Amino acid sequence: MKLTLVGAGPGDPDLITVKGIKALQQADVVMYDALVHPDLLEHCRPDALKVYVGKRRGAYSCMQEDINPLIVHYARQYGHVVRLKGGDSFVFGRGYEEIDFARQHGIATEVVPGLSSSYAVPASAGVPLTTRGLSESFWVVTGTTKEGQFSTDLRLAAQSSATVVVLMGMHKLAQIMAVFAECGQSDTPVAIIQNGTLPEQQVVTGHVSTIVQKTTESGVGNPAIIVVGEVAKLAVPDLVALSQSTHQQD
Amino acid sequence: MKLTLVGAGPGDPDLITVKGIKALQQADVVMYDALVHPDLLEHCRPDALKVYVGKRRGAYSCMQEDINPLIVHYARQYGHVVRLKGGDSFVFGRGYEEIDFARQHGIATEVVPGLSSSYAVPASAGVPLTTRGLSESFWVVTGTTKEGQFSTDLRLAAQSSATVVVLMGMHKLAQIMAVFAECGQSDTPVAIIQNGTLPEQQVVTGHVSTIVQKTTESGVGNPAIIVVGEVAKLAVPDLVALSQSTHQQD
Numbered sequence: 001m002k003l004t005l006v007g008a009g010p011g012d013p014d015l016i017t018v019k020g021i022k023a024l025q026q027a028d029v030v031m032y033d034a035l036v037h038p039d040l041l042e043h044c045r046p047d048a049l050k051v052y053v054g055k056r057r058g059a060y061s062c063m064q065e066d067i068n069p070l071i072v073h074y075a076r077q078y079g080h081v082v083r084l085k086g087g088d089s090f091v092f093g094r095g096y097e098e099i100d101f102a103r104q105h106g107i108a109t110e111v112v113p114g115l116s117s118s119y120a121v122p123a124s125a126g127v128p129l130t131t132r133g134l135s136e137s138f139w140v141v142t143g144t145t146k147e148g149q150f151s152t153d154l155r156l157a158a159q160s161s162a163t164v165v166v167l168m169g170m171h172k173l174a175q176i177m178a179v180f181a182e183c184g185q186s187d188t189p190v191a192i193i194q195n196g197t198l199p200e201q202q203v204v205t206g207h208v209s210t211i212v213q214k215t216t217e218s219g220v221g222n223p224a225i226i227v228v229g230e231v232a233k234l235a236v237p238d239l240v241a242l243s244q245s246t247h248q249q250d
Numbered sequence: 251m252k253l254t255l256v257g258a259g260p261g262d263p264d265l266i267t268v269k270g271i272k273a274l275q276q277a278d279v280v281m282y283d284a285l286v287h288p289d290l291l292e293h294c295r296p297d298a299l300k301v302y303v304g305k306r307r308g309a310y311s312c313m314q315e316d317i318n319p320l321i322v323h324y325a326r327q328y329g330h331v332v333r334l335k336g337g338d339s340f341v342f343g344r345g346y347e348e349i350d351f352a353r354q355h356g357i358a359t360e361v362v363p364g365l366s367s368s369y370a371v372p373a374s375a376g377v378p379l380t381t382r383g384l385s386e387s388f389w390v391v392t393g394t395t396k397e398g399q400f401s402t403d404l405r406l407a408a409q410s411s412a413t414v415v416v417l418m419g420m421h422k423l424a425q426i427m428a429v430f431a432e433c434g435q436s437d438t439p440v441a442i443i444q445n446g447t448l449p450e451q452q453v454v455t456g457h458v459s460t461i462v463q464k465t466t467e468s469g470v471g472n473p474a475i476i477v478v479g480e481v482a483k484l485a486v487p488d489l490v491a492l493s494q495s496t497h498q499q500d
Contacts, residue, residue, distance in 0.1 A: 094381075
């Protein structure tokens with residue numbers, strides 16, 4: 001009995017690790033999320049059981065409680081369960097809760113990290129989270145906390161030279177930008193990247209004071225990453241044309 | 251003429267992406283750093299030119315200025331240059347400077363992100379940077395800035411509820427812990443992971459007030475990642491036995 005948590009990466013199916021592919025090839029059961037690219041399931045054995053356990057925003061606390069016992073059930077019945085999750089499982093992925101639950105039920109666990117969207121998606125738009133002279137740290141926060149509020153840490157980050165990355169924050173974009181404006185950062189560059197690393201990637205750039213309107217005009221929405229900081233001005237909207245995998249352009 | 255920046259990941263050679271492997275297979279020239287696992291070079295074509303451009307701490311500002319024109323030289327002479335760097339190239343990797351220099355010289359560029367050690371190394375010790383009830387954000391800073399000081403952002407990060415990750419900070423561990431202690435965090439858990447994801451991984455755990463002595467006693471040193479925050483208490487020193495790649499145990 002074993003549970004292996006595998007991070008599928010930010011979108012592009014070639015951005016999974018070699019170790020993640022090897023785990024998929026060995027799995028008896030693969031439990032996968034909504035943001036996982038379907039091509040990744042082709043690495044599974046033909047006889048592997050594939051179980052979709054996608055969650056919807058707002059309904060996830062109920063759903064997570066369903067997933068944990070399902071993992072235990074499948075591990076006991078079939079042996080090796082691979083839990084394939086978008087991005088990285090230990091960065092806002094609730095992966096630790098799954099590992100903890102499985103261990104408590106006597107199941108061996110392993111974690112295969114994946115590329116976190118927090119930096120890999122900005123990179124696909126040409127934005128480094130740190131670079132000399134512009135930013136010497138980065139801070140990653142979620143727009144959706146357990147209590148439905150965004151973190152109070154946002155105000156500290158807004159005072160620093162850190163690049164701030166907000167995941168799952170599009171539904172609170174106006175409130176988040178208001179915090180930065182209150183900290184005197186109305187002119188700080190912002191980049192928003194939707195469907196990062198995929199052929200349908202879209203990038204919107206602006207400043208704290210303008211990005212809400214620009215985003216509305218462009219129609220960009222979830223799933224998207226918000227980057228606030230001087231590095232956001234380096235965003236190259238058409239860079240994706242260079243960085244797509246060949247088989248995605250077919 | 252093309253430059254592809256490829257992140258090699260945190261150490262384990264199976265923690266490179268599939269896309270990174272494909273780039274290595276196509277490269278005419280591979281320029282690689284000190285922290286890149288030697289097994290990765292086996293993916294190169296037999297006729298590819300392999301160039302070691304490892305840097306040493308303290309001497310890097312001079313060296314980086316040597317690497318940039320070398321990339322242009324090799325791209326012009328041979329075609330496709332892959333720049334293989336430890337971790338991710340856009341997270342304290344100075345990768346953007348290489349991309350920018352190459353573009354200015356008319357060379358096409360592509361970025362293939364790699365697993366950043368900032369979260370992948372803590373994961374290999376069982377530590378999620380975020381998890382419900384313990385931490386809802388994380389802040390990554392470097393212990394070595396351009397001026398040789400650690401970032402002023404560290405003090406703001408130490409006041410936040412974020413998990414703080416310090417890269418390249420072992421030579422300033424005592425000063426960094428002093429900042430956290432001044433911010434009333436003497437009892438906050440700390441985990442230090444050396445050689446993360448490799449068979450020789452070592453983990454030391456303690457608190458802000460005790461970690462300097464514990465680290466000295468254990469002999470743990472660079473390359474290491476420092477994690478400060480409640481999640482650090484989840485570190486499982488022997489987890490690496492479960493998470494090593496099979497071929498590394500040979």
